[in-house]
Amino acid sequence: MGVYLDFNSTAPIDERVLEEMIKIYRNTPGNADSRTHTFGDDARQAVETARADVASLLGVDKDEVFFTSGATESNNIAIQGLKEYAEKNGKKHIITTSVEHKAVLGTCKALEQQGFEVSYVNPKADGRVSVEEVTELVRDDTVLVSIMHVNNETGIIQPIKEIGEFLADKETFFHIDATQSFGKLVDELKAIKYDMLSMSAHKISGPQGVGALVLRKKRYKLPPVKGIMYGGQQERGIRPGTIPIALVVGLGTACVLVASEYKQNQEKCLTIKNALLEELNASGVKYEINGDQNYCVPSTLNICFNGVSSEALMLSTKQYCGISNGSACNSKSYEPSYVLTAMGIPTEKIENSVRISWGAESDCEDVVTSFKELLAVAKSLAAF
Numbered sequence: 001m002g003v004y005l006d007f008n009s010t011a012p013i014d015e016r017v018l019e020e021m022i023k024i025y026r027n028t029p030g031n032a033d034s035r036t037h038t039f040g041d042d043a044r045q046a047v048e049t050a051r052a053d054v055a056s057l058l059g060v061d062k063d064e065v066f067f068t069s070g071a072t073e074s075n076n077i078a079i080q081g082l083k084e085y086a087e088k089n090g091k092k093h094i095i096t097t098s099v100e101h102k103a104v105l106g107t108c109k110a111l112e113q114q115g116f117e118v119s120y121v122n123p124k125a126d127g128r129v130s131v132e133e134v135t136e137l138v139r140d141d142t143v144l145v146s147i148m149h150v151n152n153e154t155g156i157i158q159p160i161k162e163i164g165e166f167l168a169d170k171e172t173f174f175h176i177d178a179t180q181s182f183g184k185l186v187d188e189l190k191a192i193k194y195d196m197l198s199m200s201a202h203k204i205s206g207p208q209g210v211g212a213l214v215l216r217k218k219r220y221k222l223p224p225v226k227g228i229m230y231g232g233q234q235e236r237g238i239r240p241g242t243i244p245i246a247l248v249v250g251l252g253t254a255c256v257l258v259a260s261e262y263k264q265n266q267e268k269c270l271t272i273k274n275a276l277l278e279e280l281n282a283s284g285v286k287y288e289i290n291g292d293q294n295y296c297v298p299s300t301l302n303i304c305f306n307g308v309s310s311e312a313l314m315l316s317t318k319q320y321c322g323i324s325n326g327s328a329c330n331s332k333s334y335e336p337s338y339v340l341t342a343m344g345i346p347t348e349k350i351e352n353s354v355r356i357s358w359g360a361e362s363d364c365e366d367v368v369t370s371f372k373e374l375l376a377v378a379k380s381l382a383a384f
């Protein structure tokens with residue numbers, strides 16, 4: 001099996017999170033929306049504590065946090081949920097980037113088919129979009145700008161702080177997909193002005209299948225987002241359906257843990273990154289790093305091994321490590337990464353690129369050992 005190096009796709013659950021979840025499964029049988037017994041009260045209390053923990057990590061109000069099944073759903077609600085407002089107000093223009101997660105791109109495509117106009121901004125070769133290019137596109141009828149904080153394939157950080165500043169006094173909503181930065185770039189996220197934020201628990205060693213949509217109040221009012229499913233009144237109608245208490249508590253616990261550990265976590269990740277770069281440089285393998293490393297998170301490397309097919313490399317290194325060449329959400333069929341394509345990287349280089357991502361709990365020595373094996377394989381494959 002080797003060493004797991006695909007944390008951007010999902011991070012293994014933290015034992016401490018799992019323990020709290022098991023306690024809930026064992027001892028809290030109620031439904032958080034039941035009002036007729038103490039079982040319901042206990043469940044509700046667990047949910048509200050978790051909500052406060054998420055809010056505290058982000059520096060937002062508790063009533064701005066809405067639990068969902070994860071970032072895919074949060075992105076869908078944030079974008080589709082504005083449809084009615086947009087149509088009523090004649091604001092049917094959306095701005096996003098061509099390197100967003102498919103949960104944003106797919107939702108935008110669906111709205112295009114329903115009469116919306118969407119502008120897609122391409123990144124530069126460094127992986128970042130230009131602030132000016134985004135802000136120049138904003139018009140009176142622009143209802144939404146949706147931009148990710150950190151790209152899942154490259155780890156590149158987008159200039160959303162500047163874009164948020166520009167939009168703060170405009171009548172355009174700003175949604176950020178913070179799935180890859182939540183619980184990691186904690187101080188940076190607190191400083192960003194946004195109206196909506198999406199994230200998933202499993203990227204910070206919480207459980208899969210839960211996340212949140214944060215809706216920030218402006219002049220005491222939430223953005224005019226409507227739920228996209230019919231059903232109960234849970235999560236004030238934004239996300240109907242029985243709240244999965246253990247999952248929500250898992251998310252809350254993961255938030256509490258990263259709130260006190262994120263600085264050490266980032267340092268540990270950086271130590272691993274530096275060690276990998278050192279090995280890479282010493283190996284004699286011909287490579288290029290995709291994306292400007294001055295703007296990259298310390299837990300991701302997207303590497304092009306010149307002349308080495310990524311598919312061959314991944315298959316031949318399966319016993320050493322688990323890496324990927326793109327988002328797991330698109331990996332059913334191999335197509336050159338649309339993210340790297342949008343950065344202007346030639347197809348043959350994309351076919352030679354792999355994503356390696358790790359977490360603070362990764363053991364540096366194990367990671368380096370497996371990476372050395374990978375480098376040896378890359379060398380032998382390049383020789384063909």
Ligand code: PMP
Nearest residue numbers: 070071072101152177179180200
């Ligand atoms: N946005 C980004 C940036 C992501 O990396 C992911 C997960 N790969 C998602 C959204 C979707 O998250 P989930 O699969 O948990 O719904």
